[in-house]
């Protein structure tokens with residue numbers, strides 16, 4: 527059993543340099559608020575060694591390695607080979623997923639074929655290494671589903687920063703994925719996403735901030751931090767019918783299930 531309000535940020539980029547000066551203080555403040563663990567996905571090869579170094583220092587970080595579609599122009603074939611090597615011989619036991627990978631169709635159409643090729647290869651690698659994935663989507667949920675199905679990918683993971691229709695959410699759940707609930711729901715204008723999240727099974731939800739991006743309502747233009755989990759959780763408990771304690775316990779269990787963690791043993 528966990529302490530009453532222990533939370534996991536299932537998606538934050540604490541390795542980004544913008545956190546350098548404030549990281550220790552931020553982690554201290556998170557501890558005080560019972561935000562106990564962080565899942566930190568990488569975005570490109572040159573950030574991997576730095577991320578792994580930071581995670582070695584911080585025992586409550588879990589890491590995903592991958593090539594983010596947003597930086598598609600910087601990725602090269604040799605980075606995929608490097609990724610495969612890292613996953614085949616992990617020097618580090620807290621690599622728990624392949625991510626952040628996916629498709630971003632808000633980028634120029636000319637980038638789509640390369641995005642799709644890199645996504646497919648990383649999806650296959652995740653399958654080969656039996657690891658879940660952390661998915662980035664923008665106008666791409668249906669296409670992502672198509673490739674996940676075609677690959678017979680069965681290790682699930684999280685569709686991060688979910689916003690979409692109930693049908694799209696259901697399709698992802700059917701494929702074994704959890705949905706990342708983030709700062710979007712703190713904006714009153716996000717009625718559609720709120721409504722979908724209200725109707726989904728509680729077992730399908732995980733909490734995330736995407737720090738330093740996606741600031742919550744009222745903090746636009748500021749650097750986001752995992753402390754925003756509390757505001758996101760407050761809105762989630764307002765829109766769901768379950769009690770706050772039931773929701774917190776479910777979020778904790780769901781994140782562990784998505785990434786096959788066993789924090790009752792590993793908690794530090």
Ligand SMILES: [Zn+2]
Pocket residue numbers: 537539567626736
């Ligand atoms: Zn991210």
